[in-house]
Amino acid sequence: MLVVKDFHKSYGNKEIVKGISFEVNDGEIFGFIGHNGAGKTTTIKSIVGILDFESGEILIDGKSIKKNPIDCKKILAYIPDNPDLYEHLTGIKYLNFICDLYDVPSDVRLTRIKELSSELELEQNLGDSISSYSHGMKQKLALISAFVHNPKLLVLDEPFVGLDPKAAFTLKKRMRKMCDEGCSIFFSSHVLEVVEKLCDKVAILKDGVIMLQGDTEEIISKNSLEEIFLGIEK
Template structure:
């Protein structure tokens, strides 16, 4: 579903990500972890088509994000760590705006908006202005907006920040449901316990380079993911 091939990205001539190669298969939840500044957000934004890059290619369902960005974006969704929403709109107007972009039928959008707004306990607030929302409510709205076109690839950057425990549990359940239906998840988080429990595959990036990649069992072995991460992060 997602193939990153010899991907490199620099800022003002300084490499941020160097020759990354990885594969995310349908049905997989893939954890992408590393210290601050390791290259996680740069990689995710490049997959999403937000950032251009100098070398390599990123394929989504066999299509290049460089050569065919519309086709790629039509089957994926990206949720950043700090969603920028249209504060002047109400929650429901924002969701309908997103549904219009993806040409979701009135019947289907109503069904999905009801399903996810009830799950995240946001239904009663959809008529309110987004400017009145708390950070957690905005995060929930961004998640619902990302799910409304039923993406095959979901990109998440620190998705649990601002969510209460119940909402976090619901999101984890939805992530697994997406994969069970043939989609895949690529996400970054500092909450290593979540990665260890939730993910099928994990990759550790340091200074723009992959230093460990494999199934959770292969990477962790008889240690915890936290122990493995700290050992690798401290080793030069």
């Protein structure tokens, strides 16, 4: 579903990401971890078509994000680490706007919005202005907007930030359910325990280079992901 080949990205004369490669297969959850400034968000923004890049290739469902950006974006959903929402809208108007963008039929969107908002306990607040939402409520709305058009690829940057424990548990269940139904998920997180338990594969990025990647079970066969990560960071 997602293929990144020899990806390089620089800002001016400074190379931030130095030729990384990895693949996310259909139905997989792939964890992307690293310290602040390692290049995670830069990589993510390039994958979803926000940032251009110097060399390498990023393919989504076999199509280049450079050459076919619209086709790629139609089948993916992206949530940044600090989602920007249209705060003058109500929650339900925002979700309908997203559904309009992705051509989600009226009957389908009603069912999905009801299911997702109930699951994340936001149903009673959809009629309120987004400007009145807490940070956690905004995060929940952003998640619903990402799920509602049933993407084939879900790209998340620190999705658990701002969520209470119950909402975080619900999100983990939803992520696994979506992958069981064929979706692929690529996400970054500093919560290594969650990455260890949730991800099928993981990659550790340091200073723009992937230091370790592979099946999570194999990587943590002798040490926890936290111990491995801290050992790489020394």
